[in-house]
Amino acid sequence: MTTRTSEVLDKSEVLDKGEVLREHAEDAFAAELTALAAQDDRPRPERWALSPWAVATYLLGGELPDGTVITPKYIGPRRIVEVAVTTLATDRALLLLGVPGTAKTWVSEHLAAAISGDSTLLVQGTAGTPEEAVRYGWNYAQLLAHGPSRDALVPSPVMRAMADGKIARVEELTRIPADVQDSLITILSEKTLPIPELGSETQAVRGFNLIATANDRDRGVNELSSALRRRFNTVVLPLPGSLDEEVDIVTRRVNQLGRSLDLPELPGGAEEIRRVVTVFRELRDGITTDGRTKVKTPSGTLSTAEAISVVTNGLALATHFGDGMLRAGDVTTGIVGAVLRDPVADQVVWREYVEGVIRERDGWKDFYRAARENSR
Ligand SMILES: Nc1ncnc2c1ncn2[C@@H]1O[C@H](COP(=O)(O)OP(=O)(O)OP(=O)(O)O)[C@@H](O)[C@H]1O
Numbered sequence: 001m002t003t004r005t006s007e008v009l010d011k012s013e014v015l016d017k018g019e020v021l022r023e024h025a026e027d028a029f030a031a032e033l034t035a036l037a038a039q040d041d042r043p044r045p046e047r048w049a050l051s052p053w054a055v056a057t058y059l060l061g062g063e064l065p066d067g068t069v070i071t072p073k074y075i076g077p078r079r080i081v082e083v084a085v086t087t088l089a090t091d092r093a094l095l096l097l098g099v100p101g102t103a104k105t106w107v108s109e110h111l112a113a114a115i116s117g118d119s120t121l122l123v124q125g126t127a128g129t130p131e132e133a134v135r136y137g138w139n140y141a142q143l144l145a146h147g148p149s150r151d152a153l154v155p156s157p158v159m160r161a162m163a164d165g166k167i168a169r170v171e172e173l174t175r176i177p178a179d180v181q182d183s184l185i186t187i188l189s190e191k192t193l194p195i196p197e198l199g200s201e202t203q204a205v206r207g208f209n210l211i212a213t214a215n216d217r218d219r220g221v222n223e224l225s226s227a228l229r230r231r232f233n234t235v236v237l238p239l240p241g242s243l244d245e246e247v248d249i250v251t252r253r254v255n256q257l258g259r260s261l262d263l264p265e266l267p268g269g270a271e272e273i274r275r276v277v278t279v280f281r282e283l284r285d286g287i288t289t290d291g292r293t294k295v296k297t298p299s300g301t302l303s304t305a306e307a308i309s310v311v312t313n314g315l316a317l318a319t320h321f322g323d324g325m326l327r328a329g330d331v332t333t334g335i336v337g338a339v340l341r342d343p344v345a346d347q348v349v350w351r352e353y354v355e356g357v358i359r360e361r362d363g364w365k366d367f368y369r370a371a372r373e374n375s376r
């Protein structure tokens, strides 16, 4: 018996959703999305599951008239989310730009989930992304047996989004080779995808739009052509504005991730999160939080996302090998790993910081000791 692709695919549908390692946003937050849809009486753009207002509420959090609590997904300026959502209701596509770890991918997934109920129409951009990933490919067995036909055509996620009036997502747009990027221009300006082999085309229906993400630091890898850039509204996602805001983001995400990994919340968690975020911010900003001491910045990005994984790893260490408390030693290992990207130059930066700043800080003795131990 041969296994058809569809049989393999069907299997994933019978999986218990709770069993998958990482649920899609529309599954993980299905209850919130349903509650929002039920109580949302504002006008919805065609094929949108929610009104723009409800999409923004889904992202930013809030409380519905019936008391349902919508958890915040994105923590940051409200205006950014409003502009992003509004853009998707226009004929321009949305480009989320920012330094690594500023939640570009995260926001893009949640926007697609809230608007189309489907965040899976995704193209991952790399230097090797072929045109088929953006347009369409062919099932060669079919093509050879029956010649070019609709049945032999394998639509890309973008093509499916066009046909179904959904949101397509392109990750890391600037890494995609320029000629492949260019195939997006027709799609975004004409809202049409020509299929010359069949003498036909796929026209986008209402509801279709596209969210691309790009990393600030990658700019120049493949600079976006101005023709493509003009098809996008660019929204820049900033780094968290304050220590408290970043602590809040890390705490929420660590709790969510911890739950999905069956890690308990441990005493000491709040304090260590604050210390990790403090260290990250000081090294990133090149100055201590009291504004008194300048410090050198290491070569790594030390993003919020990395802070989240440092704490999550620390929590796992403490759970499996600790004494029931999250301690400095559980997080300093991860911090050192994040800071020492360039083994020589970053080592100097880190030493200076540990000896010059951490050592002197009130209440950080245990942290200082752990940091020294881990840096050896
Ligand atoms: N402002 C924020 N609000 C909520 N979560 C955030 C915020 N900033 C970062 N995060 C969290 O950081 C993690 C990483 O985010 P994400 O992968 O989306 O970053 P990115 O900008 O796409 O990074 P990269 O440029 O490396 O692709 C996510 O778990 C996200 O929840």
Ligand SMILES: [Mg+2]
Pocket: 104, 105, 106, 213
């Ligand atoms: Mg990303």
